[in-house]
Amino acid sequence: MTPDQLVASSFDGYPAAARRFAVEHLSLLQRLPLVVCPSFLQQIQNLDTSFPAEKESLRWQCDSLQKLAPERYSALASPLAALSIPPSLQSLDWVHSPASFIPELTAYLWSSGQINQFRLAASALFASVPSREDTTHRLVFVMLGQGAQVESGKVLRKLSKQGVFFSSLKTDTAFQDIRRAIESHASKASAPYANWYVDGSVISDEIANKLPNTTAVSYTGLSKLRERVLERMQVALPSSSGGAEQIHTRLIGTSWRDVGASEITSDPVLQRFYTELFTESSGPQIFSTSFVQWAGRELIRRAQPQTLLLRYTPRQSHREMSEMFASVTPSSFDPQGSFRDAEMGAYYNWIEMNRIAAPGKLTFMAWVENKPFAVIVGAGTPAGTICATPMSITEALQNFG
Incomplete structure (x- = not known):
């Protein structure tokens, strides 16, 4: 399965708040490359037991990425989408078990020599998210x-x-x-x-x-x-x-x-x-x-x-x-x-x-x-x-x- 195949019913097994959040940001999740989508899903799955700051940060991140101009988003996501992922990994249930999938993916990126490319591309993607104003002492x-x-x-x-x-x-x-x-x-x-x-x-x-x-x-x-x-x-x-x-x-x-x-x-x-x-x-x-x-x-x-x-x-x-x-x-x-x-x-x-x-x-x-x-x-x-x-x-x- 790949992210573009996600539909609202894909999240039926999620807790209520997590399911609502996933459906609300479905268009973003469908466009995310497979190498980063499970990381988002892991955070979404845990929303019910996350600190308020974590919830706010995830929403800000998702909303910001969702608002990026299509050309800008495509330029940032393309290097991540170009990474090679074997069918054996794609066949894992990364939608419902992202926490188990992520270590497997990381190990493969290391063994295949793609980890540096992944890090550079992921850093560029998240750098596009603007900082939130913070006046807290x-x-x-x-x-x-x-x-x-x-x-x-x-x-x-x-x-x-x-x-x-x-x-x-x-x-x-x-x-x-x-x-x-x-x-x-x-x-x-x-x-x-x-x-x-x-x-x-x-x-x-x-x-x-x-x-x-x-x-x-x-x-x-x-x-x-x-x-x-x-x-x-x-x-x-x-x-x-x-x-x-x-x-x-x-x-x-x-x-x-x-x-x-x-x-x-x-x-x-x-x-x-x-x-x-x-x-x-x-x-x-x-x-x-x-x-x-x-x-x-x-x-x-x-x-x-x-x-x-x-x-x-x-x-x-x-x-x-x-x-x-x-x-x-x-x-x-x-x-x-x-x-x-x-x-x-x-x-x-x-x-x-x-x-x-x-x-x-x-x-x-x-x-x-x-x-x-x-x-x-x-x-x-x-x-x-x-x-x-x-x-x-x-x-x-x-x-x-």
């Missing part, structure tokens, strides 16, 4: 370094190049200052899923107490999901000669129902999101630092939060992979290694948030927990500078945020 806090030994000249070096490094921050009111800043910012953002707190251990009452309109999630709080995903990964290990690829294939077919996400939350959007934090990643199943970094990445990409707090905590020490898969209880923790992981994770979190934030509309602060070291990156911060003046986090944000 976003606030991000990253806490890291709990229990680690750190030195002033060897901490947050990558982020320091982007903003102001504080070497004498007052720590006695730090938790309260962060909570107040989040509370103030979140109170102005009442939209669902606009404000988030992610913790690598357990939710801190000192931080989370009375935070308005904020979704809080922790590594410990999702332990049931994580353990059930690990069990599914373990089943694939002994019998698999394909290694990570076989494990990934097994996890692709894992839904929130399979791991009992309804025991964690009654919200279907969160059920899917929490499940996919473990089924569409490598690392969060075992390491809390990977969980925080990945959760931040996915929230930024999918929910596009206005307020975000990411708290990295010590992860378990490295052991044999089979041992870490088999044991859900860490035998020891590695604060020092966790700090280095978190430093890099925080830097990536800044890069990712900077991509979606409008120019001059992002305040990003990373603080080494219970230490006087922090970095603020914002519209008015002079890059690569050091502030040695003692001040609280509240004062630092007022002066440089």
